[in-house]
Amino acid sequence: xxxxxxxxxxxxxxxxxxxxxxxxxxxxxxxxxxxxxxxxxxxxxxxxxxxxxxxxxxxxxxxxxxxxxxxxxxxxxxxxxxxxxxxxxxxxxxxxxxx
Amino acid sequence: xxxxxxxxxxxxxxxxxxxxxxxxxxxxxxxxxxxxxxxxxxxxxxxxxxxxxxxxxxxxxxxxxxxxxxxxxxxxxxxxxxxxxxxxxxxxxxxxxxx
Numbered sequence: 001x002x003x004x005x006x007x008x009x010x011x012x013x014x015x016x017x018x019x020x021x022x023x024x025x026x027x028x029x030x031x032x033x034x035x036x037x038x039x040x041x042x043x044x045x046x047x048x049x050x051x052x053x054x055x056x057x058x059x060x061x062x063x064x065x066x067x068x069x070x071x072x073x074x075x076x077x078x079x080x081x082x083x084x085x086x087x088x089x090x091x092x093x094x095x096x097x098x099x
Numbered sequence: 100x101x102x103x104x105x106x107x108x109x110x111x112x113x114x115x116x117x118x119x120x121x122x123x124x125x126x127x128x129x130x131x132x133x134x135x136x137x138x139x140x141x142x143x144x145x146x147x148x149x150x151x152x153x154x155x156x157x158x159x160x161x162x163x164x165x166x167x168x169x170x171x172x173x174x175x176x177x178x179x180x181x182x183x184x185x186x187x188x189x190x191x192x193x194x195x196x197x198x
Contacts, residue, residue, distance in 0.1 A: 059158065063155050
């Protein structure tokens with residue numbers, strides 16, 4: 001079972017994830033896309049990354065706006081390395097898409 | 100621009116949509132699937148129905164749980180016939196999938 005990150009580890013992780021914020025004890029990133037098709041295509045990629053990593057995000061989508069929230073249920077809904085890995089994978093996917 | 104449904108029209112619509120409730124002036128349905136893969140596959144179908152109808156839902160997903168919220172931004176975030184049509188299309192899709 002994953003451990004919740006310590007305060008210093010969490011601070012280090014956030015330094016590598018400038019697009020993410022800590023909110024309600026979770027990592028959270030808001031994204032806006034040109035339209036629903038682009039937003040949902042992104043969510044499809046997030047879904048595949050989640051299945052690959054065996055760790056799943058909370059997804060909120062309204063038309064072209066998406067919010068991804070990451071925390072680990074098995075660690076008392078705190079942030080663990082699993083969340084940092086998924087956030088990193090999502091950022092890498094977006095960086096590849098938008099060179 | 101679509102008009103918000105009148106109170107009687109909304110009541111009639113809800114009578115045809117027993118799985119949906121009126122909450123925060125919107126149609127809302129909660130669904131639980133066996134796992135994330137099943138939940139996200141459903142969301143893919145919802146996305147395609149939304150594109151077909153030109154009307155888009157609010158989507159919330161946590162692992163195998165999905166909440167769909169329907170209201171019409173252009174009608175002051177109230178329920179219109181567009182929402183009833185999308186709710187009906189989603190129910191039909193689920194009925195075909197689970198005979």
